[in-house]
Amino acid sequence: MASSIPASAPAEALALPVDARASRGARRTRALALSGAAFVLLLVLVAIAAPWLSPQDPIRQSLRGRLAGPTLEGADGRAHPLGTDHLGRDVLSRVLYGSRVSLVVGFAAVVVGGLVGATLGLVAGFRGGMTDAAIMTVADAQLAFPFILLAIGIIAVLGPSFPTLVLVIGLSGWVSYARILRAQVLALRSREFIDAIRGLGGSVLRIVLRHVLPNVLSSLVVVATLELGRAIVLEATLSFLGLGIQPPTPSWGGMIQEGREYLDSAWWISTFPGLVLMATSLVVSRTGDWLRDLLDPTLRGE
Amino acid sequence: MRGLLPFLGHRVFRALIALWLVSTVVFVVMRLSGDPVPLLLPPDAPRSEIFRVRAELGLDRPLPVQYAVFLGNALRGDFGRSIHFRQPAARVVVEYLPATLELGLAAFALALVVAVPIGMLSAVRRNSLLDHASMGLALVGQSAPTFFLGILFILVVSLQLGLLPTSGRDGWRNLILPALTLGAFAMASIARLTRSAMLEVLRADYIRTARAKGLSEALVVAKHTLKNAAVPIVTITGLQFGSLLGGAVVTETVFSWPGIGRLAIQSIYNRDYPVVQCTVFLSAVLFIAINFAIDLLYGVLDPRVRAG
Numbered sequence: 001m002a003s004s005i006p007a008s009a010p011a012e013a014l015a016l017p018v019d020a021r022a023s024r025g026a027r028r029t030r031a032l033a034l035s036g037a038a039f040v041l042l043l044v045l046v047a048i049a050a051p052w053l054s055p056q057d058p059i060r061q062s063l064r065g066r067l068a069g070p071t072l073e074g075a076d077g078r079a080h081p082l083g084t085d086h087l088g089r090d091v092l093s094r095v096l097y098g099s100r101v102s103l104v105v106g107f108a109a110v111v112v113g114g115l116v117g118a119t120l121g122l123v124a125g126f127r128g129g130m131t132d133a134a135i136m137t138v139a140d141a142q143l144a145f146p147f148i149l150l151a152i153g154i155i156a157v158l159g160p161s162f163p164t165l166v167l168v169i170g171l172s173g174w175v176s177y178a179r180i181l182r183a184q185v186l187a188l189r190s191r192e193f194i195d196a197i198r199g200l201g202g203s204v205l206r207i208v209l210r211h212v213l214p215n216v217l218s219s220l221v222v223v224a225t226l227e228l229g230r231a232i233v234l235e236a237t238l239s240f241l242g243l244g245i246q247p248p249t250p251s252w253g254g255m256i257q258e259g260r261e262y263l264d265s266a267w268w269i270s271t272f273p274g275l276v277l278m279a280t281s282l283v284v285s286r287t288g289d290w291l292r293d294l295l296d297p298t299l300r301g302e
Numbered sequence: 303m304r305g306l307l308p309f310l311g312h313r314v315f316r317a318l319i320a321l322w323l324v325s326t327v328v329f330v331v332m333r334l335s336g337d338p339v340p341l342l343l344p345p346d347a348p349r350s351e352i353f354r355v356r357a358e359l360g361l362d363r364p365l366p367v368q369y370a371v372f373l374g375n376a377l378r379g380d381f382g383r384s385i386h387f388r389q390p391a392a393r394v395v396v397e398y399l400p401a402t403l404e405l406g407l408a409a410f411a412l413a414l415v416v417a418v419p420i421g422m423l424s425a426v427r428r429n430s431l432l433d434h435a436s437m438g439l440a441l442v443g444q445s446a447p448t449f450f451l452g453i454l455f456i457l458v459v460s461l462q463l464g465l466l467p468t469s470g471r472d473g474w475r476n477l478i479l480p481a482l483t484l485g486a487f488a489m490a491s492i493a494r495l496t497r498s499a500m501l502e503v504l505r506a507d508y509i510r511t512a513r514a515k516g517l518s519e520a521l522v523v524a525k526h527t528l529k530n531a532a533v534p535i536v537t538i539t540g541l542q543f544g545s546l547l548g549g550a551v552v553t554e555t556v557f558s559w560p561g562i563g564r565l566a567i568q569s570i571y572n573r574d575y576p577v578v579q580c581t582v583f584l585s586a587v588l589f590i591a592i593n594f595a596i597d598l599l600y601g602v603l604d605p606r607v608r609a610g
Contacts, residue, residue: 019425052304141320148548150327156570157331233447237552239451241567242467263453264461271457274450282445 027096029293036287043280047099054093055079059248062088067266083268085258094196095273101239101251102232102280105165109231110224112170117177118220121207124178125185132182148237149174155243166242169234173227180223184216218295222285226288233281252277313597315588322373324586329372332575333365367498367601372579381580386569391576394585395562401471402561405553408477408548409485414539417489421496425504426523436493443490448549452556469558476557484553495538499531506530540596547585 040186046053050138056078065076065088072079075122092273096250158164188194188211197207238244240255259269339355356362359382360371375381381391424433443451459479460468467476501507504527511524551563558564562581567575 137316137319138323140316141323146550149585150331151323151564152551153328153331153566153578155583157334167426227510229445233445236447237449241552241555253449256453260453263457267457267461270450273455274447278442278446278450281447282442288409 001090010238025094026294029290030135031288033290036283036290039283040287043099044103046096047103050096052099054096055081056089056090056093058093058097058250060089060091064088067262067269069266070268081089082272083266085255085269086262086266091255091272094255095252095276098250098252098273099276100291101245101249102235102277105169105235106228106232106246108166109169109173109235112166113227113231114177114220115225116171117174118181120174121178121181122185122212125182125189126204135178136182139178142172143175151234151238152241152243155238160238160243160246162245165235169231169238172234173230176223176227177220180189180216180219181212184212188212188215212213222288222292222295225291226285228236229284229288232284233277236277306516310598313594317594320590321586324367325373325583328579328582329369332579333368364474369521376579381583382465384569384574384577386572386574386577390576391403393575395565395580396563398560399584401559402547402563403548403560405477405480405484405561406543406550408481408485409545409546410488413480413492413542414487415487416422417492418496418535421493422500422523422528424493424497425500433497437497440490440493443486444494446486448483448487452479452553453487454519455479455483456556462585468604470544471560480553480557480559483556484546484549487549488539491542492535492539496531496535499534500527503527503530504545514520537596540593540599541597543592547589 013175016163025217062084065078065080067086067179068080068084068088070081070083072081076088078090080090080092084090085094117151120135124132151172155164155169188207194207194211197211234250235244236251236253236256239251242257244253245251256270256277259266259271259273261270339352339359343351343355344392353362360368363371379392381395383389384391384394387394392492420436424430427433456468456479459465466479468479469474497553500523509522512526513519545562550561553559554561554564555567562585564580566578569581571576
């Protein structure tokens with residue numbers, strides 16, 4: 001990772017007063033977190049503007065222009081800055097359109113996982129007893145198993161479709177949200193003012209909205225960001241295995257799969273979507289780390 | 303403080319629950335997927351023949367009975383006959399298992415051999431070029447999708463440089479790229495954790511004492527630091543080994559490695575339920591057994607965890 005700190009930094013840093021050092025670190029983290037968030041925003045804009053940004057129709061085939069390397073003037077008389085695939089489709093346009101699948105599935109999966117996880121976490125926290133034990137046992141069991149194997153099995157059986165994909169990827173990530181909300185509810189339950197609210201007839205919903213959620217909002221933002229990165233990679237992996245978004249809709253994982261057979265003759269088909277996927281995954285997960293350092297240092301080390 | 307036995311009992315209980323849940327999900331999912339019998343018979347098979355095969359496979363019985371039979375048989379390692387291979391599913395899976403274990407162990411060994419020294423060096427030479435470079439690489443390794451990493455290795459190392467084969471399993475040369483692909487995530491995680499565990503210990507008072515006594519830096523690092531940094535390293539290492547099994551599905555598919563991960567994917571396409579069930583069940587057993595062994599090791603290494 002490129003770092004702006006010169007090699008002599010430790011000696012200098014030691015000489016500074018403690019709070020000055022801390023604020024310098026915090027300023028840097030804030031800048032990094034903001035730039036990460038800007039990247040995600042940019043990706044969203046690209047996905048929305050894909051029809052205007054793309055030089056060509058992403059599913060228009062051209063037999064004459066098949067397997068053309070990156071060129072500004074292809075055999076079909078068009079520019080293909082990232083080349084064309086085995087059906088003569090423009091790789092750049094497909095990469096731009098592919099961001100739509102990644103982001104829509106990613107965000108939808110985060111929402112599904114968040115809603116399910118938050119609900120189960122709240123139920124476990126408020127009900128306690130057997131309900132709590134059952135929910136947390138299922139959570140442990142799910143973590144105790146390579147989920148991708150189950151995901152593959154479930155999708156293979158139900159058939160690859162957008163709702164199945166979102167559901168499976170979303171459900172694979174509910175545990176973290178549930179743990180955060182459950183812990184917060186448990187921490188609040190022992191406080192007297194909660195008893196007082198309930199005694200005065202305040203509803204559970206009110207307690208959740210006014211006292212639980214505000215306390216865990218920053219933790220939820222951090223977890224949701226990390227989950228977004230995970231969901232995007234999982235979607236690409238499933239599409240790569242043929243279990244995700246089906247052709248001809250362009251998705252990064254699907255493009256990497258299609259280019260696999262042409263690696264020795266047309267490397268660009270797999271490489272460009274792969275590099276974009278890798279960069280997205282790296283920046284989103286780093287953004288999660290930076291947000292964590294910034295908003296919620298206690299989550300560190302989990 | 304709790305003793306080792308209650309700690310173990312609790313862990314065994316949790317492992318069994320996890321196993322039961324996984325096998326139940328496997329059963330439900332496989333039963334949702336429709337009737338495998340038409341796949342087994344020619345399209346013009348008479349109805350009597352269809353009923354005979356359904357009865358033979360036990361598919362004509364009520365679901366709860368099928369479930370009970372499934373659980374009972376699973377406990378005895380009997381998952382029925384493979385529809386595709388026409389022999390016991392367990393035998394098929396056991397045949398493919400050594401390739402996966404070989405790949406997993408190689409990936410794991412590679413990850414450890416590379417990651418621990420790099421993590422240590424990065425901690426000792428903190429903020430050096432080596433530290434920044436290797437930790438930057440580790441961040442990439444942790445977030446890179448396994449399947450694309452494999453594709454990149456094939457593209458650069460096999461096709462452009464012509465150094466190693468792209469697929470198959472007939473010698474150590476075939477093993478390197480899949481092992482590197484599968485081990486990349488573990489390598490990155492172990493390197494980062496080793497570094498932070500070492501840094502933590504290097505700050506401790508007893509290290510300052512050791513230095514003050516005039517011990518050489520090499521001795522301080524080797525004897526005092528590494529030993530105390532070992533506990534978190536062992537833990538993350540164990541967790542990583544377990545998750546390698548999940549990555550094996552993708553890695554084996556990319557490199558056409560004949561292990562149980564690729565077998566699982568192919569069996570899904572063949573609708574070969576018994577083999578899929580057996581693979582998932584066996585992976586779960588392996589995964590849980592490994593985590594259990596790590597917990598055990600952790601409990602022995604650091605008595606404090608037994609209390610938590």
